[in-house]
Amino acid sequence: MRSDDGKGVVDRVVEILETFNHEDRLNASQVSRLSQIPLSTCHRILTALTGAGLLERHGRDYHVGLRLWEIASHAPRSVGIQRLALPFMHDLLEVTDSPVHLAVRDGLDALFIERLTPSGHQYPRPEVGSRYPLHVTAVGLVLLAHAEPAVQEKYLDQPWRRFTPHTETDPRTIRRLLADIRTHRFAIADRQVNPDAVSVAAPITDSEGAVVAALSVNVPVAQRHEHSLAQAVQTSASSISRFSATPTPAPARRRFWSTTANSRDTEDSSH
Structure with missing residues (x-):
């Protein structure tokens, strides 16, 4: 009707x-x-x-x-990858003492499905379930770089929102950046959403090598050290990717899931 x-x-x-x-x-x-x-x-x-x-x-x-x-907890592209990623996200948080994000692509947006932050972290975004245009976040750039060519062309043909004076909105620059991300397997978003923060992201792949999610760490501009962060993020993302290619016993999945309630007590800065 x-x-x-x-x-x-x-x-x-x-x-x-x-x-x-x-x-x-x-x-x-x-x-x-x-x-x-x-x-x-x-x-x-x-x-x-x-x-x-x-x-x-x-x-x-x-x-x-x-x-x-x-019903939503059975979604493999959100809760499934989140369950696998959480132990590695906790390790990355401990190593970097910086906010850690997990995101997937939903259409032309980066959808944030998990985040962990250090105690006392003051920035309230992005919340789990929030979404941002792909070109303004490190996780979004990773996901766009590994999307199908038709998705990339559709995204590059649309008008883009500028969040800060540093937000990149030139399609030619973004095309070069996407190629670089595919080559080096990490992305940097420099003050694209938050003028005080830089984020570094790396891809997470499934058993067939397809990029299914992206993992990132954020730091204040004053503490920027993107390339050392890139190595840490890439190591964690690679570990999640290897783990996702291996069947996980049901008890382990339940144990990882039980940690998410604690993880949602914190918030995060840029992306």
């Missing part, structure tokens, strides 16, 4: 669920405003989603439900 604006029920369900990317808790009026779905229709869908356990309600507010989290 489609509404007058041509949108089907599934389209509207997705639009409503996506409003929770903005806030953890929202009331029906806020969901209606963010999704631009009429309030009466919004109420009906919210009631159905709550009944199915995809959302939960407390008073007037709704938030993501455990059933939605349970």
Whole structure:
């Protein structure tokens, strides 16, 4: 069934669920405003989603439900690689004492699926679940450099957002940079999103050698030492890649998963 604006029920369900990317808790009026779905229709869908356990309600507010989290936990491109990466991310955090990020490509964005930060780290982004254009983050540049040529061309043909005066927006420069990343197997994002931070990323591959994720470390500009960081990040990314090519026993997977609750107590700076 489609509404007058041509949108089907599934389209509207997705639009409503996506409003929770903005806030953890929202009331029906806020969901209606963010999704631009009429309030009466919004109420009906919210009631159905709550009944199915995809959302939960407390008073007037709704938030993501455990059933939605349970379904999402089976996504191999997010939770699967996150489970494998977490022990190595903890080691990288300990070695560098700097924020560590894990991201995958979703369309033309870098989607952050995990982050670890040192105690007392002050920057609140990116949160798990946040996304940035590929050209402005080190993880995004790695993912773009190893994307299919059609994806690269589509990305290079679109207008780009500038986050800081240092954000690179020249397609010719980016093309040269992507080639360099493929050759050297790491990327550097120098003050592209945060004018005070530099990040270094390396690719994570699957058993067939395809790049499925990217790992990064961020440091303040005043403490920049990108090439030594590149070696540390590449070593960790290579270890995750080797581990991902080997079947992991179920008990080990459960043990790694249990650590994620602690990892989400921290935040991170640039990307």
